[in-house]
Structures are given as structure tokens and as C-alpha cells.
Amino acid sequence: MPSYQDFIALNPNSLPERLGALPALRERVGSDPRTWSVREVGDGNLNLVFIVEGPQGSAIVKQALPYVRLVGDSWPLPLKRSFFEYHALTRQAARDPGMVPQIYHFDAEQAIIIMEFLSPHIILRRALIEGQELPKIAKDLGLFLARTLFRGSDLCLDTKLRKADLALFADNVALCDITESLVFSDPYYDAKLNRHTTPQLDGMVAELRADRDLKVAAQRLKHIFAATPETLLHGDFHTGSVMVTASETRVIDPEFAFYGPIAFDVGMLLANFWMSYFSQSGHEANAKRHSMRAYLLNVIIEIWQTFRDEFATLWHSERNGILYQRQLFEDQGDRLGAEQALDLVLQNIWVDMLGFAGVEMHRRILGLAHNADFETIENPDLRAKCEMKALKLGRHLAVNRSHIHSLQEINKLAQRLETESVF
Amino acid sequence: MPSYQDFIALNPNSLPERLGALPALRERVGSDPRTWSVREVGDGNLNLVFIVEGPQGSAIVKQALPYVRLVGDSWPLPLKRSFFEYHALTRQAARDPGMVPQIYHFDAEQAIIIMEFLSPHIILRRALIEGQELPKIAKDLGLFLARTLFRGSDLCLDTKLRKADLALFADNVALCDITESLVFSDPYYDAKLNRHTTPQLDGMVAELRADRDLKVAAQRLKHIFAATPETLLHGDFHTGSVMVTASETRVIDPEFAFYGPIAFDVGMLLANFWMSYFSQSGHEANAKRHSMRAYLLNVIIEIWQTFRDEFATLWHSERNGILYQRQLFEDQGDRLGAEQALDLVLQNIWVDMLGFAGVEMHRRILGLAHNADFETIENPDLRAKCEMKALKLGRHLAVNRSHIHSLQEINKLAQRLETESVF
Numbered sequence: 063m064p065s066y067q068d069f070i071a072l073n074p075n076s077l078p079e080r081l082g083a084l085p086a087l088r089e090r091v092g093s094d095p096r097t098w099s100v101r102e103v104g105d106g107n108l109n110l111v112f113i114v115e116g117p118q119g120s121a122i123v124k125q126a127l128p129y130v131r132l133v134g135d136s137w138p139l140p141l142k143r144s145f146f147e148y149h150a151l152t153r154q155a156a157r158d159p160g161m162v163p164q165i166y167h168f169d170a171e172q173a174i175i176i177m178e179f180l181s182p183h184i185i186l187r188r189a190l191i192e193g194q195e196l197p198k199i200a201k202d203l204g205l206f207l208a209r210t211l212f213r214g215s216d217l218c219l220d221t222k223l224r225k226a227d228l229a230l231f232a233d234n235v236a237l238c239d240i241t242e243s244l245v246f247s248d249p250y251y252d253a254k255l256n257r258h259t260t261p262q263l264d265g266m267v268a269e270l271r272a273d274r275d276l277k278v279a280a281q282r283l284k285h286i287f288a289a290t291p292e293t294l295l296h297g298d299f300h301t302g303s304v305m306v307t308a309s310e311t312r313v314i315d316p317e318f319a320f321y322g323p324i325a326f327d328v329g330m331l332l333a334n335f336w337m338s339y340f341s342q343s344g345h346e347a348n349a350k351r352h353s354m355r356a357y358l359l360n361v362i363i364e365i366w367q368t369f370r371d372e373f374a375t376l377w378h379s380e381r382n383g384i385l386y387q388r389q390l391f392e393d394q395g396d397r398l399g400a401e402q403a404l405d406l407v408l409q410n411i412w413v414d415m416l417g418f419a420g421v422e423m424h425r426r427i428l429g430l431a432h433n434a435d436f437e438t439i440e441n442p443d444l445r446a447k448c449e450m451k452a453l454k455l456g457r458h459l460a461v462n463r464s465h466i467h468s469l470q471e472i473n474k475l476a477q478r479l480e481t482e483s484v485f
Numbered sequence: 486m487p488s489y490q491d492f493i494a495l496n497p498n499s500l501p502e503r504l505g506a507l508p509a510l511r512e513r514v515g516s517d518p519r520t521w522s523v524r525e526v527g528d529g530n531l532n533l534v535f536i537v538e539g540p541q542g543s544a545i546v547k548q549a550l551p552y553v554r555l556v557g558d559s560w561p562l563p564l565k566r567s568f569f570e571y572h573a574l575t576r577q578a579a580r581d582p583g584m585v586p587q588i589y590h591f592d593a594e595q596a597i598i599i600m601e602f603l604s605p606h607i608i609l610r611r612a613l614i615e616g617q618e619l620p621k622i623a624k625d626l627g628l629f630l631a632r633t634l635f636r637g638s639d640l641c642l643d644t645k646l647r648k649a650d651l652a653l654f655a656d657n658v659a660l661c662d663i664t665e666s667l668v669f670s671d672p673y674y675d676a677k678l679n680r681h682t683t684p685q686l687d688g689m690v691a692e693l694r695a696d697r698d699l700k701v702a703a704q705r706l707k708h709i710f711a712a713t714p715e716t717l718l719h720g721d722f723h724t725g726s727v728m729v730t731a732s733e734t735r736v737i738d739p740e741f742a743f744y745g746p747i748a749f750d751v752g753m754l755l756a757n758f759w760m761s762y763f764s765q766s767g768h769e770a771n772a773k774r775h776s777m778r779a780y781l782l783n784v785i786i787e788i789w790q791t792f793r794d795e796f797a798t799l800w801h802s803e804r805n806g807i808l809y810q811r812q813l814f815e816d817q818g819d820r821l822g823a824e825q826a827l828d829l830v831l832q833n834i835w836v837d838m839l840g841f842a843g844v845e846m847h848r849r850i851l852g853l854a855h856n857a858d859f860e861t862i863e864n865p866d867l868r869a870k871c872e873m874k875a876l877k878l879g880r881h882l883a884v885n886r887s888h889i890h891s892l893q894e895i896n897k898l899a900q901r902l903e904t905e906s907v908f
Contacts, residue, residue, distance in 0.1 A: 215712075216708070216711050216712065221658070221661075221662070221665070221711065222658050225655045225656070225658050225661070226655070226656070228651075228652075228655055229651075229652035229653075229655040229656065230652075232648045232649065232651055232652040232655070233648070233649070233652065235644070235645050235648050238644075238648070239644070242644070242807050243807075247807075247810055247812070247813060250813050251812045251813050251816070251817060253812075271817065272817075272819075274819060274821065274822045274825060275825075277813045277814070277819075277822055278809075278822060278825050278826045278829060280813075281808060281809045281810070281813065281826055282826070282829060284807070284808060285639075285808050285809075285830075288639050288644065288807065288808065289638075289639065289713055289714060289715045290712055290713055291712060291714065292712045384665050384666075384670075384707070384711065385704060385707060385708050385711065386701075386704045386708070387670055387704070389670070389674045389676075390670060390673050390674050390700045390703075390704065391700070393674070394674060394694070394695075396695075396697060396700075398697065399697040399700055399701060402697060402698075402701050403701045403704055403705070406701060406705060407708075
């Protein structure tokens with residue numbers, strides 16, 4: 063276990079000197095560190111991120127800081143998140159090859175991961191705000207979800223390995239705490255770090271905090287999140303954790319990785335597409351976004367359909383773990399038994415996925431960590447109007463998740479929230 | 486972590502010499518080990534158990550063996566189960582004081598726990614086979630379940646501690662594997678270690694193995710067992726893990742301890758009382774057991790009622806964990822919100838508890854590890870008649886667990902299975 067006692071934060075000037083001897087960087091960037099150019103491009107929330115470029119090529123150097131960068135050293139955050147990110151990246155790379163950045167080097171003591179610089183990729187969230195309709199993301203993300211989540215679970219993995227890995231990631235307490243508090247609890251009471259578009263949303267905030275069914279549902283979801291380590295999650299799987307070009311999709315930043323419920327990554331991702339949907343009318347100044355809205359609702363349906371299809375494929379081809387064993391079904395000639403079990407497993411994922419999507423929409427509007435989809439809408443009245451619709455859909459999903467039949471039905475409701483003022 | 490490289494099994498002759506210098510034993514048994522008398526009384530399944538007696542008093546010396554004693558060294562079993570048993574005992578002692586044997590000494594490397602010799606206590610299962618109606622067990626066991634299970638969960642414990650402890654116990658893989666295989670899978674296919682009363686039960690066995698709904702239910706329960714580490718379980722909580730006098734109840738042998746679903750220990754225990762109920766007619770040669778049967782059904786109801794009541798009491802007084810936080814309910818003046826959440830939590834425990842009870846009844850009759858309640862019925866026709874009723878109730882509970890309203894209803898069904906031949 064790294065001690066971090068010699069940890070020193072990098073800066074653009076010190077980086078070539080400190081890392082100039084590493085073959086991993088010399089081979090990819092250039093053998094003379096004096097020829098390297100270094101820029102810090104961290105988005106400012108948690109970590110340092112450097113792009114290192116030179117005559118041979120480029121690389122990303124990501125270093126954790128012992129506190130939340132955005133807030134400062136009053137909010138300490140363990141350097142060990144870098145360890146969890148590294149180990150999550152290696153597992154994701156094995157489970158869905160080519161979907162995460164290639165790792166060149168890991169320095170545990172300095173909390174540094176050196177990896178592939180993705181270019182000309184941009185953050186998916188930014189692309190969606192700009193109105194780009196990317197053709198490949200739904201397929202790529204649906205497959206990534208099914209492959210990483212299925213292959214990390216007792217449906218597939220040797221349970222001895224899963225239990226050991228679960229123990230390894232159980233120490234990612236600080237980042238779990240962020241999710242546990244910021245996603246499931248803070249939005250539903252007057253927590254210190256909350257903020258929202260005020261005064262426009264004040265009435266709605268009061269209503270949600272007085273909503274008993276919603277609060278019980280959110281806490282039940284927290285219970286499921288904290289006590290259902292089915293598989294290794296990405297843990298922070300929103301559109302800001304995806305980088306894209308028209309032809310490539312990559313998933314980054316799994317430092318929240320943790321053993322949790324399969325439904326969590328799926329629900330969190332879909333929620334971010336619904337929020338993108340409701341934010342489009344805040345970005346229509348230059349051009350109408352009718353086609354973009356239709357695209358986003360289709361992406362949601364296609365991600366889930368791809369996830370379901372691939373999950374079923376893996377169920378039939380790689381179900382080698384301790385759960386729903388073939389000995390009990392196929393090996394007894396009972397293929398329908400295996401299908402019945404698959405339907406049960408997918409039904410449970412479906413129900414919980416909708417719940418996680420619901421609370422994710424709330425916390426991005428009412429909690430600490432907002433998202434750019436809404437934040438970049440400068441007019442607060444317009445922003446609040448968009449946010450309000452997402453809050454309403456979120457409440458609907460979190461509370462009614464056991465009774466909802468299909469995404470088509472949810473998307474139809476989203477369209478009515480978008481176009482009718484009666485809700 | 487112990488290495489076990491110097492492990493040597495004790496025997497009655499070597500014990501005084503090897504352990505004679507330990508203050509823990511000298512103080513309690515006598516300062517001169519030559520005056521000690523040592524008998525080995527292990528029930529023959531897994532471990533060595535010695536009673537050590539001397540002029541001052543007595544003690545139990547329990548030592549693990551690196552294999553399953555019953556089967557021999559062809560079935561290795563890690564010595565580390567002693568480490569898990571010791572740590573489980575210390576946690577149980579803190580969570581429900583006085584209910585587990587007092588620990589005098591733990592030797593990790595030799596896999597030895599030295600503890601209180603409970604006398605004149607006998608194994609509860611034996612007392613029930615003899616037809617003893619013990620007045621205190623229902624209350625004591627209901628309280629023990631509620632206190633250990635609630636206080637070990639995120640409802641109460643600091644989640645950082647629970648996550649660290651979960652990681653510690655995650656290595657108890659071999660004993661979890663026994664539960665995962667023997668309880669949830671083996672009874673439902675032609676597994677090598679299975680045995681049952683044959684040919685009397687052959688038809689029923691074939692019927693259960695062809696029962697798709699049952700197999701899917703059993704596997705769903707396995708899924709819940711393996712992926713819901715809500716709290717530290719005893720893990721093997723049957724009537725053979727309880728020692729009693731008329732006035733005292735003690736819980737022993739938590740070497741299967743593991744973080745799992747709250748419902749597991751509860752369901753497993755109740756199943757053993759239903760099995761005792763159905764076994765009574767096999768022990769009626771000398772005297773009718775009408776009163777004993779009524780007593781057992783009442784014990785089941787009283788354990789559950791005590792568990793529910795104490796769980797609710799702790800919910801109101803010790804709900805200091807990350808789940809269903811007061812900030813969202815009581816602190817906002819919403820006491821009914823906390824009650825709604827309590828009902829939801831208890832409802833989930835109820836449903837899963839019934840399922841675990843169902844499969845436990847199957848595996849004790851169809852799997853490897855049978856229980857003395859039925860095994861001591863020598864006439865195979867009579868034994869099979871008793872077992873058949875338990876198998877039927879088990880199937881009913883495992884498959885219909887979401888639709889069953891009360892224990893009264895289940896007990897009524899048990900009575901009909903006992904007295905009517907039409908089922």
C-alpha cells in the first residue's frame with residue numbers, strides 16, 4: 063500500500079525534470095525532456111492533469127492532490143484515489159478492450175498515472191451542449207456498460223477474485239462518501255454544500271424536501287448503493303467522463319470505482335442524457351435543437367437496448383460464475399429456466415437503474431456538483447425552466463421506478479414535460 | 486495475517502504441555518497443568534474441541550484443522566476460519582453482551598480460541614429433539630438477531646468501519662463457498678455430495694430439481710446472499726449453534742461469519758424451528774408431542790416479533806449510520822417518513838428471510854449437511870414422512886415469499902401439512 067510520505071505535486075516546470083528519465087514518457091514524447099512542452103489542463107475539480115508534448119508524440123500525466131482542488135486543503139481527499147483509478151482502468155481495459163485510455167506508467171507513491179493523450183477527442187458533455195449528434199456513442203457505451211459490469215460480477219468472475227477485489231476497493235471510502243452524501247442525501251435537506259438556481263427553484267426545492275415518498279426512495283437507493291457490491295463500477299459515469307470523436311468513444315476518470323450495484327453506472331449515464339435533453343432549449347439561441355432532442359431520446363433507448371442485448375449475449379456465453387449456474391438450468395435441459403433467471407436479473411437492474419437516474423438528476427441541480435449542460439445557460443429564468451423539468455422527471459423515476467414499463471413511456475413523458483406547460 | 490507455518494494440532498496429551506504456561510488457562514483451570522484433565526469432544530465435523538478441567542475450574546480449547554475433519558485431508562479448509570470466528574465473537578460480544586462465550590485467549594498462528602466452558606448448557610437442537618420447551622430462547626435469540634445485525638450495519642455503524650470490516654471478512658471465501666454451494670445450488674441438481682432418504686424421497690427430489698420457479702428463486706437468493714453485505718452475519722445460525730439451559734441462551738461457532746444480508750441469519754434460524762416442528766412426530770414413541778409442536782410454532786412467532794420490536798427500537802435510538810439519516814426525517818419534523826422507511830426495510834428483510842428459510846429446509850434434507858432432528862429418526866419411512874413436509878413448506882416459502890403475509894399463515898400451513906394427508 064503506498065505511503066505517500068514523499069508526495070510532491072508536479073507543476074509544468076518541474077515535470078520534465080522529475081519524469082524525464084521514465085522510458086514510458088521518453089519513448090512516447092521524446093528522449094530529451096528539454097524538448098517537451100507541458101500544459102496543465104485539469105478542469106479544476108480534483109486533480110492535476112498535464113498534457114506533455116514533444117517531437118515523438120504526447121501523453122497525459124494525471125496526478126491526484128491530497129485535497130479537493132476546487133475547494134482547497136480544507137477538504138482533504140486521499141491520494142489513494144489514484145491507486146483505485148489505476149486498478150479500475152486496468153480491469154476496464156481487460157473487460158472491454160480499447161474503451162479506456164492506454165496506461166503507460168503508474169507511480170503509486172506520487173499518485174501519478176501516465177496515459178494516452180486522446181486527441182482530437184472532446185468531452186461528450188461539451189459535444190452535446192454544442193448540439194453534436196455523435197453516431198457511435200450509444201452502441202459503444204451500451205457495450206461498455208454490459209461488458210464491464212457483467213464481467214466484474216459473480217455472474218462471470220471467479221468469486222474468490224471478486225471478493226479479493228471487493229476488499230481492495232472497499233478502502234475507497236472517501237470517494238464513496240462523496241457519492242453517498244452528495245447524490246442520495248444532501249439534495250433532500252438543507253445541506254451546507256447545496257446550491258440551486260434561486261429564487262426560481264425555491265418553491266420546487268421546498269416541495270421535494272417535503273416529499274416523503276421521494277426521500278424514502280432516495281434512501282432506499284442509497285441502501286442499495288452501499289450494500290450491493292455486485293460488480294466493479296466506474297462510479298462516476300456521466301457524460302463528462304466520456305471523450306469522443308465522430309468515430310471513437312473512450313471512458314475516462316474511474317477514480318470513484320467501487321463494488322456496487324450493476325444498475326448504478328447505467329442509471330447515472332442515462333440521467334445525464336435526459337438532463338442534456340432538457341438543457342437543449344437553453345442552448346437554442348443560434349439554431350433550434352429539434353433534431354438534437356430526438357437524437358438524445360434515441361441515444362437513451364439505444365444504450366439500454368445495447369446493454370440488454372450484450373448482457374444477454376454474455377449471459378449465454380460467459381455465465382461461468384457462482385450465480386445462476388448452468389448445472390441447474392442448461393445442463394438439465396432447462397434452457398427456459400436460464401431465460402427466466404435472466405429476465406429476473408434484468409428486471410431488477412431496470413427498476414434500480416431508473417431510481418439511480420432519478421436521484422442523479424436531482425443532485426446535479428440541487429447539490430454541490432452541477433453540470434455544464436445547465437450551468438452554461440446564463441439566463442437564470444431560462445436555466446430554471448430547464449432544470450425544473452429534469453427535477454420533475456427525476457422525482458417521477460425515483461418514486462415510481464417499480465411501475466414503469468419502458469423507456470418509450472419515459473421519453474414520451476419527457477417530451478410532454480418539454481412541450482406542455484400543464485405539468 | 487497469520488502464516489500458520491508452525492501449526493501443530495493439539496491432542497489431549499500434548500495440550501497441558503503446550504498451553505500450560507498460558508495465564509488465561511492457569512488462572513481459570515489451575516496453576517499446575519499436571520492437574521488438568523483434558524477430553525476431546527468435537528462433534529466431528531470441522532474442528533478439535535477440548536474441555537480442560539482442573540482444581541480452579543474449566544475452559545474450552547477450540548482448534549481449527551486444515552481440513553474438514555469429517556471428510557479428511559482430501560477436503561482442505563483454511564485455518565483462518567479460526568481468525569474469523571474470533572473476530573466475529575468479539576463483535577457479537579460488544580453488540581449483545583453476554584450472549585456469546587467469554588474469550589480467554591486467541592492464538593492466531595495455532596488457530597486456537599480458548600473460551601468459557603458452558604455448563605450445564607446443552608445444544609439447543611438436542612433439547613428440542615428431547616422435547617424440552619425452553620422458555621427463554623425466543624426472546625434471547627430475537628434480541629441477539631436484532632442487536633448484532635442492526636449494530637453491524639450502515640444503519641448504525643460508521644460506514645468507514647463497516648467497509649474496513651467487510652474487507653477483513655471478505656477473505657472468508659472457503660466458508661462462504663460452503664454456504665453458496667451447499668445451501669443454494671447442490672440440493673437442486675445431482676451434486677456429488679448430496680444424499681437423501683432413499684428411495685422414499687426420490688420422487689420428491691426429482692420434482693424439486695425440475696421445478697424451474699424454485700431453482701430461479703434459490704439462485705436469486707444466492708445472488709442476494711453473495712452480493713448484499715449489509716451486516717456481519719453469524720453465517721451458520723441454526724439450533725446446533727445455540728447452547729441453552731432453562732435460564733440461559735448462548736450463541737456459539739460463528740466461523741462462517743461474513744458480511745451478508747440481514748435476512749440470512751433470521752431465515753436460517755426460523756427454518757430450523759420449522760424442521761424441528763416436522764421432526765417431532767419422529768420422536769413421539771414415548772410420549773406425544775402436541776404441546777411441543779405448539780411451543781415450536783410460538784417460538785417462531787416470538788423470535789420474529791422480538792426481532793422486529795428490537796429492530797424498531799434500535800431504529801429509533803441508534804440510527805446513526807449513513808442510511809435513512811435523521812436529517813431527512815426526524816430533523817425535518819417528518820417522523821412518519823422514518824416509520825415509512827422502517828416498514829420498507831423490515832418488509833425487505835421479511836421477504837428475503839422467508840426465502841432463506843425455504844432453501845435451508847431443502848439443503849438439510851437433500852444436501853450434504855443433514856441435521857440431527859431428522860437424522861435421529863431411525864425408521865426411514867417415518868423419517869421421510871417428516872422430511873417430505875419440510876421440503877414442501879420450504880418450496881412454498883422460497884417461491885411465494887413476496888406474497889406471504891404473516892407467520893400465523895405459514896404456521897397454519899405447517900399444521901395442515903402435519904395433520905392432513907391431502908397436500
